[in-house]
Amino acid sequence: MTGGWSPGEAGWWGSWFWGPDYDVAREVLQRGTAAVLVVAFVVVVRQWRPLLGERGLLPVAGFVARTSWRDGPSVLRWRCSDGFVVGLGWCGAVLAALLVVGVPQRGPWWLTTLAFLLLWAAYLSVVNVGQRFYGFGWESLLCEVTFLVGWLGSSGGGAAPPLLVLLAARWCLFRVELGAGLIKLRGDRAWRDLTALDYHHETQPLPGPFSWHAHHLPRWWHRVEVAGNHVTQLVVPFALFAPQPVASVAGGVVVLTQAWLLVTGNFAWLNWLTVVLGLGVVSDGAWAALGSWLVPALGAGSVPDGGGSGLGGPVALVVAVVAVSVLLLVLSVRPARNLVSRRQLMNASFEPFRLVNAYGAFGSVSRRRDEVVVEGSTARSPGPDDWVEYAFRGKPGDVSRRPPQVAPYHLRLDWQMWFLALGSPGTRWFEVLLLRLLEADGPTLRLLGADPFAHDPEGPAPRWVRARVFRYRFTTRAERRRSGDWWVREERGTLVDPVDLVRLRRLLGPPG
Structure with a gap:
């Protein structure tokens, strides 16, 4: 044994920097985010020309001419021809698909990080010039989460995921849920008197196949829905930072409530990405406990045993994660202030790279x-x-x-x-x-x-x-x-x- 410190040793450093009980969480966060990115880039390929292309409804060339790089960094300020953007979309979809099946993750940590950073830069470039057609909160959420999960390392490297990045992902989920809950309480009276769901299923932007059925559920059930929403978005987020298994339970609650939204509406990938973040809170030990309860009944095979990866990891990844965490901490000040502000902003970005954002949904509900x-x-x-x-x-x-x-x-x-x-x-x-x-x-x-x-x-x-x-x-x-x-x-x-x-x-x- 050598006398110096080695990042591969499970010493004082490994005991707090690495998360050996979150291998499944890393896989869910990285592959789940990549799956959403596949959809997002396919949308770019299919819809760019008619919406934002050279003969689109809001041509990007005119927008780029009127604005500057500081208004929104984007490679499309250099070139925004239809062929270039569609090609960018195809490249993004293919790279994201490779991440879904885990190809880059089999290599060193920096290969996975590079793949996610390229996807972040490409999608950010589209969002920052997409004008009203990309003016949705889940666009910023996808940019933020894509940047985050790239720093979780790779399973092929044998190292556990960094806890600082896992905590940053929980901080993101915290802002998504609490921001939505607070904007509702501060906004429409219907959320305070528990009547919002009397209208929402019918008046939401794009109802789904089960929205009619949800609308016709009893009034008392709609009151339960709203009350449950308040608990999930105003109380449960604080439990995301509690010790395990409380945090895993909180993540599970978020997933279940998002599943109901998936069934009753069409909100692009907002709910899907929130489900990914919720599952990213669940520890390997919690998965193992759930599996031991389910497997005997299903007659299935093995489940995660919670053994996890080793505590060690490359020095370069340690340095990079610490630097990124400091950056995200500084950028979190304004979003944190926004949460406690009486003039809370909904779905706002405080810097052009969309790394730490403010979220919220349906602060008001249409009655007709x-x-x-x-x-x-x-x-x-x-x-x-x-x-x-x-x-x-x-x-x-x-x-x-x-x-x-x-x-x-x-x-x-x-x-x-x-x-x-x-x-x-x-x-x-x-x-x-x-x-x-x-x-x-x-x-x-x-x-x-x-x-x-x-x-x-x-x-x-x-x-x-x-x-x-x-x-x-x-x-x-x-x-x-x-x-x-x-x-x-x-x-x-x-x-x-x-x-x-x-x-x-x-x-x-x-x-x-």
């Missing part, structure tokens, strides 16, 4: 659901019966169509249509959408559920488009038995009067 319905007509002088409705992939339209399951995939256009119906400012993107429909633009039409004019004998493009506003509500049980419909709707007014291609081009003026 309005939808913008877009229609086209090939008639020269259309009458009331000459209009055909464009069907979107996720948002309500046809009253007989059951709300689909789309999450974790993110239908960015459908989400913006929900904000549009709420009166969201800045509607040029919607006017450009109408223009692209009049042009029968292929990439734009592929964002929709179906093109009603694809086989029209009058031609593939409408002569006119218009937009009307309808008030939607779920059918009652009796109405559904009678009609088979999931929705009832009534017209509330006109958002855009009938307009043709020539007039709309004149109104919009030059591109950009």
Whole structure:
């Protein structure tokens, strides 16, 4: 034995720096985050051109010209052609898929770290120029978690994951849950009087296949839902930092509540990524205890035994983790202050690299659901019966169509249509959408559920488009038995009067 200190020895350093009881947590955090990244980059590949590309609804080239690197660091400020961004998306999806199956993790720790840092830089580059189509809290959450899990080391190196990084992941989950709980209490009265779930399942942005059923659960159950949400988001987060097995139980509670949200709504990857963070709190010992209870009943094989990796690890990883932890600690000051502020910000980033952010969801709940319905007509002088409705992939339209399951995939256009119906400012993107429909633009039409004019004998493009506003509500049980419909709707007014291609081009003026 040598006389000097070695990071591979299970001495005083290993006893607090490494987490030998969190091998499963590392695998879940890294592979789970990578799986979400696969979806996120596939969304880039499929939706970039029609939304943000050269002929997109909000072309990035104009945004880049109006802003600077300090407003949002991005490699797309150097080059943002459609081909480059789609290629970046494919590279990101492939690299993330390799992490899902554990290929980089078989090598040294720095290879896994490098892979996640490349993914973080690539996705951050998209988010920082994505404007309103990337203005969601889960975009910052994905950036933050991607950066974090890259510092957990690799299973191939034989070292346990660093505890400082595991604690940083819990701090992230703490802000996600507590931030959402506090913004609700400080926001809408419906959260305080326990009535929020009387409306939410029906008025949420993209209801799912079981949202109708959840909406029609008894009122007393909705009160239980809200009360349970308050406990999970206002009390349970503090237990994430308790000793084991209390922390594992807290993580399990978060996972169970997120599972209910997965069943009853479509919030892109917000709930999926929160589930990953919740499972990342569970220790190997807790998995072993759960397995010993489940395996006899299932007749299954082995479960994690909690033995874990060794306490040692490379000196370079130790130095890097300490440096990153100090950086994250400094950047946590403003998000921590935001949590206790009466003017709490929801889904805010305090620095352009999105390393430590503020989170929150549904500080207010809509009581009514309005939808913008877009229609086209090939008639020269259309009458009331000459209009055909464009069907979107996720948002309500046809009253007989059951709300689909789309999450974790993110239908960015459908989400913006929900904000549009709420009166969201800045509607040029919607006017450009109408223009692209009049042009029968292929990439734009592929964002929709179906093109009603694809086989029209009058031609593939409408002569006119218009937009009307309808008030939607779920059918009652009796109405559904009678009609088979999931929705009832009534017209509330006109958002855009009938307009043709020539007039709309004149109104919009030059591109950009």
